Amino acid sequence: MDPVIRLRSAVALVGRFPVLAGVDLDVSPAEIVLLQGANGAGKTSILRACAGLLRVVAGEACVLGVDLTGDARAVRRRVGLLGHATALYDDLTVVDNVTFAVRASGADRAGVAPALAHLGLTGRLPRTRVAALSAGQRRRVALATLVARDPELWLLDEPHAGLDAEHRDLLDELILAAVGRGRTVVLASHERHRAHALAGRIVTVAGGATAPAVPATPGDAASAGPPVVADPEATSVA
Structure with missing residues (x-):
């Protein structure tokens, strides 16, 4: 089965500034993948690139069968991005x-x-x-x-932020229900216990690039600890 997301050495720029610098990522249908990393590591940029909102200028980038290095507009109706801003x-x-x-x-x-x-x-x-x-x-x-849109691919950037405990639990239920309908979910979250409990796989992002993915295990949530904050000098990646 073809992956929903396939990135190979993907590079993206904002102006002349690199925000992704060699991302490799495969996401299968009906999978929940957690992107983790320090603030400024590039998690948001990966989500925006997959939503067709950040142009990939080098490497390979294919989402739902659409080549994002060309005209990404064809993928936008099929993807839902919940970002920091509503x-x-x-x-x-x-x-x-x-x-x-x-x-x-x-x-x-x-x-x-x-x-x-x-x-x-x-x-x-x-x-x-x-x-x-x-x-x-x-x-x-x-x-x-x-x-209401129920897109094929859900891209969630800190989705639990601003929600009370009841609605955080509801969001988790909505994510699992979406995957049960065959949707695919990629999220970035500092709610580590919740996110690790949801995700089937964890991908670490640093410096606009990805490390090899690892399966999520029950022990991940217990040992996650507090969120890591990026070095104030290392703010070159969105």
């Missing part, structure tokens, strides 16, 4: 934000109402402008957008 429109209501994203991706609008209900966005909240929401509510709207 990418919502403040002047639109909750339901309009989710509906717009679903229509733009060509997904079925029938998934909007169930997604909102699943994330607890009920009552007056669907008709509330996003500008009036708390940070946690915004995060739930962004998650509802992802759930």
Whole structure:
């Protein structure tokens, strides 16, 4: 079976600045892969490249059968990226934000109402402008957008950030349910106990490159320790 993601010596630039400097990564269908590494290691850049938002200028990069070194637009409707920023429109209501994203991706609008209900966005909240929401509510709207679209590939950058304990547990359930439907998930997270418990494989990222992947084991979460913060001088990689 062809991999969902295949990167070989992938290089990406922002301007003339290298943010990926030789990434090798294979991700199989219905797999959960955790990207781990210090702040600034390149995890976000890998996710953005796989979403077709950061151009790969050298090496091999193929996502869902699309060559990202060419025109990456063909992959964007099939991929969902939940980043640090929620990418919502403040002047639109909750339901309009989710509906717009679903229509733009060509997904079925029938998934909007169930997604909102699943994330607890009920009552007056669907008709509330996003500008009036708390940070946690915004995060739930962004998650509802992802759930409503249900893309083939879920790319999650610190997905538990801004969520309370109840919704962190719910997010874990949503991730496992997506994989049960045949979706593929790649996430970067400092919530190490949660992320290690979810992932079937761990890939370490440093300096914009990847180390060989290792299987996740139950002992990984127990021994993970606190997050590692990058050297302040080593901020050259996004």
